[in-house]
């Protein structure tokens with residue numbers, strides 16, 4: 001495989017030589033591009049010696065290159081372009097499509113698989129502006145490797161450390177292998193539902209949709225036909241994903257019932273409202289009329305009904321809990337006839353609704369629970385899909401394995 005490694009200027013750049021060495025040991029051809037500031041952390045000579053190829057800096061033409069511009073020939077040469085470390089400045093430039101240096105210009109000219117391994121302090125990583133760029137890149141099909149929780153240059157242990165070189169190399173190789181969910185159809189729900197009280201008000205919850213969308217990004221990047229049923233959220237549609245927007249629990253139930261017939265896996269990451277107003281006022285409820293009397297009725301439990309509607313699907317539920325995580329998750333595994341329940345503690349401020357990160361425990365019938373430790377939702381999604389693929393490969397996801 002031909003790998004173009006883009007190195008931007010952060011302290012983690014000192015690990016770039018290790019990535020080059022490991023790729024070369026595995027038989028891959030490597031060329032490196034460095035931003036101006038990367039040179040402060042690692043020398044071009046180190047990367048040149050290890051890759052055995054001159055490092056691309058800011059020269060766009062070389063005498064022996066037949067007049068071809070180097071950012072074009074580098075982009076055409078590479079099968080995979082991995083930016084590691086990706087600083088928040090470089091993430092922003094990639095998301096905005098700027099062409100203000102060789103690395104960014106080459107990324108624009110490149111049409112293959114782009115991977116980014118961010119590295120920064122946790123404050124920078126969690127900044128809304130940075131997350132907006134990450135969301136944009138993910139929606140375009142860019143593969144995110146890390147960051148992870150670990151010791152940072154500031155001395156603290158927190159989210160923002162670049163993924164280990166080994167993990168980066170594994171991700172690069174996995175990209176080239178193609179998707180392990182090729183040929184599968186995965187149906188995912190995401191976000192909240194809105195249950196209207198009148199034309200301007202509704203009952204809802206705090207779900208942001210990020211976990212479900214991360215699962216969709218990951219499933220699509222692994223080659224699955226990915227059907228995403230989304231409640232009202234403000235997230236862009238991930239590349240390669242078929243999106244179906246709904247508003248209410250009843251609408252979500254209708255669309256899921258229909259699409260589940262085509263799916264092998266249904267992942268109910270949506271926070272579906274359990275109750276909806278018995279009736280919706282056609283006109284705005286006026287304050288002067290006093291507190292309205294509100295009568296609620298239960299919504300259909302979409303996951304539970306799937307046992308009958310799509311009995312051959314592997315069914316995965318989520319359980320967002322504020323206490324009794326294990327007993328509640330186990331109850332839902334049985335009551336909802338699910339094969340997997342993914343539980344998290346939403347009372348924790350670091351992984352609650354809207355957070356960029358998550359830590360979940362997966363409950364499976366007849367097997368010990370499995371905890372996926374605190375990390376970016378996209379990485380949690382990757383681990384969950386690993387598990388789901390194992391379940392799919394491991395046998396018949398019929399009713400005999402559900403519950404219990």
Ligand code: CTP
Nearest residue numbers: 268270272274299300301302303317318319320
């Ligand atoms: N779910 C569903 N249909 C509903 C409500 C929930 O399919 N009407 C799904 C969710 O998408 C999730 C799982 O069921 O995958 C668990 O949702 P949760 O809200 O935690 O469970 P509830 O049944 O509402 O239980 P409780 O209120 O007791 O926590």
